[in-house]
Amino acid sequence: MQENLDWHAARAALEWQIELGATECIGDAPSDSYAVPAEAPWKTRASPAPRRSAARPAAQAAAPPPDPAADPVAVARAAASAAADLDALRAAMAAFEHCELKKGARNLVFSDGQPAARLMIVGEAPGREEDRQGKPFVGRAGQLLDRMFAAIGMGRDTPDPARALYITNMLPWNPPGNRDPSAQELAMMRPFVERHIELADPQVLVLMGRISTGALLDTREGITRLRGQWRTLMGRPCLPMLHPAYLLRTPAAKRHAWADLLSLQARMRELP
Numbered sequence: 001m002q003e004n005l006d007w008h009a010a011r012a013a014l015e016w017q018i019e020l021g022a023t024e025c026i027g028d029a030p031s032d033s034y035a036v037p038a039e040a041p042w043k044t045r046a047s048p049a050p051r052r053s054a055a056r057p058a059a060q061a062a063a064p065p066p067d068p069a070a071d072p073v074a075v076a077r078a079a080a081s082a083a084a085d086l087d088a089l090r091a092a093m094a095a096f097e098h099c100e101l102k103k104g105a106r107n108l109v110f111s112d113g114q115p116a117a118r119l120m121i122v123g124e125a126p127g128r129e130e131d132r133q134g135k136p137f138v139g140r141a142g143q144l145l146d147r148m149f150a151a152i153g154m155g156r157d158t159p160d161p162a163r164a165l166y167i168t169n170m171l172p173w174n175p176p177g178n179r180d181p182s183a184q185e186l187a188m189m190r191p192f193v194e195r196h197i198e199l200a201d202p203q204v205l206v207l208m209g210r211i212s213t214g215a216l217l218d219t220r221e222g223i224t225r226l227r228g229q230w231r232t233l234m235g236r237p238c239l240p241m242l243h244p245a246y247l248l249r250t251p252a253a254k255r256h257a258w259a260d261l262l263s264l265q266a267r268m269r270e271l272p
Contacts, residue, residue, distance in 0.1 A: 065097070072098035072188040080195035086115060089199060093172055093192050099185060105173035107134035111196070113156035114164035119268065120202035121145075122193060123169040124211040124243065125181050131174035136167045141244040145208070148244065148257060152265040162268075168196055170212050186215045197234055203271050205236050206264065209243030224253075228260045230267070239264055 066075075075098055083089035090110045096102070109126040112135045121137075129139035137145050149155060149165060156165040171181050171189055193216070197205065207213040210223035216233055217240070219226070226240040241260045247253055 070098070072184075073191065076188050077191040080191040083195055083199070086111070086196070086199050089192065089195055096192075099171075099173065099188055101171065101173035101175055101185060104176055106131050108172045109134055109136050109169060109174070110172060111166065111168045112136050112138075113166040114158065114161060115166055115200055116161045117164035117166040117200075118161055118203040118271065119154065119165055119206065119264075120197065120200055120204070121165060121167045121206045121208055122197075122212045122216065123167065123208045125169055125171040125178075126174045127178055128174065136169050137244075140248060144244040144247060148261060151258075152261050166200055166202060168193070170215055181211060186211070190215060194234065197236075203236065204264070204268060205233055205238040207233075207238060207240045209241075209246070213240040227256060228263060230263075237267060239267070 066072075076096060079092040079096060080089065083092045090108070093110065094108050102108075105126075109130050123136055126136060127139050127141070130136055130142070136142070146155065154163050154165055156167060158164040170186055170193055172192075175181055175185075207216060210226075213223055213226055214220060217226075217231060217238075223240060223242060223246075227242050229240065231238045231240070239260065242253055242257050247257055
């Protein structure tokens with residue numbers, strides 16, 4: 001290969017070779033892959049001792065693998081019930097090793113908004129942007145959610161608990177390819193969500209989307225039939241609503257979302 005090629009020319013030449021069907025790189029000089037080296041390469045020098053980060057003690061260098069015989073739901077229930085506050089609950093979720101989604105996610109998406117808010121929203125699962133920022137509802141659907149609740153005078157950045165939002169999801173980790181969570185994933189994370197609701201202690205719950213609605217209300221009914229119908233969850237009034245992502249795909253359904261927001265606004269005004 002010519003040595004005077006710059007980076008761009010070399011890349012163009014490589015892409016041209018790929019278009020011609022080249023699938024392997026072959027050197028100028030032949031090599032015998034069956035030749036045995038005079039001395040085993042692993043004996044030429046001793047392997048250096050593995051380094052450990054100064055910030056992590058040797059005992060914490062790697063988390064122990066989960067017990068394959070353990071029931072993930074029972075483990076999650078025990079860890080969630082032991083959490084005395086929201087910070088402890090977040091730490092318990094971060095230490096939970098039975099959900100495979102954790103291995104492929106960048107961040108644990110715990111919550112956003114005002115923990116003392118009278119209204120708590122439970123969404124479905126983080127998307128790509130939520131995984132990147134570590135906060136729920138920050139992508140296009142989250143921006144629409146903010147506009148929806150701003151229309152009735154509420155927001156996640158509002159300091160007044162009567163007009164503030166507190167937001168979380170059924171799952172704290174982004175499923176690969178934004179696929180729907182499996183029944184097993186929802187079951188093992190449900191104890192954390194229920195404990196989250198207990199610790200935040202909102203007066204009203206909004207279940208945003210079919211996945212959170214089905215998982216927490218134990219129903220297989222579609223969200224288009226359940227939306228707008230007040231239910232009771234953990235002793236609190238609960239309103240299923242259409243997910244903002246669905247509204248982005250189906251703009252005609254925004255009229256239903258507006259009706260639900262007005263119903264929510266009226267219910268919030270009735271509360272002490």
